[in-house]
Amino acid sequence: MIDDDIPFQTSPQKVSRSLYGDISLFVLLALVGCFMAMPLLFVISNAFKPINEILQFPPKFFVRNPTLDNFTDLYYLLQGSWVPATRYLFNTMFIAVLGTAGHVVIASLAAYPLAKRKFPGRGFLFTVVVLSLMFSATVTQITNYMTMSWLGMLDTHWAVIVPAIGSSLGLYLMKQFMEQVPDALIEAAEIDGCSEFRIFWNIIMPVVKPAWLTLIIFSFQGLWGAGGAAGSMYIYSEQLKTIDYALGQILAGGIVRIGPSMAAQLLLLLVPITIFTLSQSSVIQTMSTSGMKD
């Protein structure tokens, strides 16, 4: 970075990049890029297709005469559902917002001592967290179902929210990022007589903003589609189900429903993609501390 500020300096010696290498890597990137983008382009394209283009045979990938019909159809379809669509939307928002906020605050609260304080049990706790990254929530699903039935959490939103608050990836990333915060900052606050909690809230949290933006995007994207995996397992009341479940029902309506359901997918997609676009640089900054020591 410093090199850029000094004019007339000879550019640092760069290892030669062969043209063949450049071309073949670019072709690889383009091919994989097409593969990655194709299904999402399909969603976008079909969301704007009028019904005759959707039913056309042989089908065209791209839309010819874009229309917003699918979005108005979606609106009317949702109006006609037995449980009002706003209820599904509320459920999704409730789970995603509460779960994300809880996760960010509570995981950061625990990450601070793990990163910056020495106390008995610290090594053990962190080892368990790292080990827990090595198996997925599917392992704990069945026993969690039992625990939740004993705690009376089944068929409530808490069955999805509470485990999400205790997700270990967020704690791990936050702890790794907090380790970089200079100790001098904390020592200065200690001299001023700040309590641990005040140091955490007033000194640490503002500095680690990139990390909590990262936790927000990871937690949110998991919970936004939570009706699918965890939701279907723990929640069975119709009025507690989430919007992605409701939209899945529209798609199940068959080929004439492709338009509205793609419109719905597009709307659902926009939310996490927007959040990620806005916070990308923070996420990258946080992930640069995610490395594991052996």
Next chain:
Amino acid sequence: MPVLERRTKGADAVRLLPVRLRTVWKEVVRNRSIYLMLAPYFLIFFTFTVLPVVLSLLVSFTNFNMLQWPEGVGWSNYARLFVRDDVFLIALKNTLLFAAITGPISYIACFVLAWIINELSPKIRAIATLVFYAPALSGNAFIVWTLLFSSDSYGYINAFLIKWRIILEPILWLKDPKYIMTIIIIVQLWLSLGTSFLAFIAGLQTMDKTLFEAGAIDGIRNRWQELWYITLPSMRPMLLFGAVIQITSSFAVAEVATQLAGFPSVQYAGHTIVTHLMDYGSIRYEMGYASAIATVLFALMLGSNLIVRRLLSKVGD
């Protein structure tokens, strides 16, 4: 002064403990505000992540239907799993095949793509990152693959293949055991440029640039040597983190399988350990048996993680 009182009261009880424990206890009391900060997270974490593992290990040695008190049956659940349950053996085979294919491919893809993207200019890099990460970000949007692979001639892949005269009649992609596995693997790979991909991009961006200059002076002549001798060794912590994330997710294939191939899938072609687990746990309520399955899955995930971790720690040594 209530604080002082509490301390002296504690000290009375502490006097009864051996010296080492006594110093630990003093540390704990001194750091009580720290434990208070740890408590909410670790209460949830232990209840919903650690306890379930211990519990499922215990329950796996019993017969339990959630209504009657569990009855101990020793190793019979495991015996049944490996000896009498043919469907489990199919699930095990599928899961291992999935993990063996999607794990390494997605891991290498995450790294290679991050490595290529890293050489682009910052603006293009940000867009490329978004394009590659979008599928992982998009929740259950993988449903569109069911439309692409739809079995009738309206399915896009069938339609295009027919149009180009590659096939004459539509293929039942998601109903034919010949294709189910491959399709699930493709979709799983599509979803797999996730957290580790971002970690690799971040790691490459924050690498010490002077290492490359030093390498150039030391006679590194092309990008492949640079990759092998400089980039990979200095990315080791990221590579370890990425491996953990990719391995764990490559063993957990279930949602994609059930959404695409149905549950149960034709001839169990898309059946994995996780779908087997869901079958016994949330449909048949045989919790003991389901717990045995969960324990096997846990051992597989943790075991392969620890093995790969050991292998990776040798990179660049």
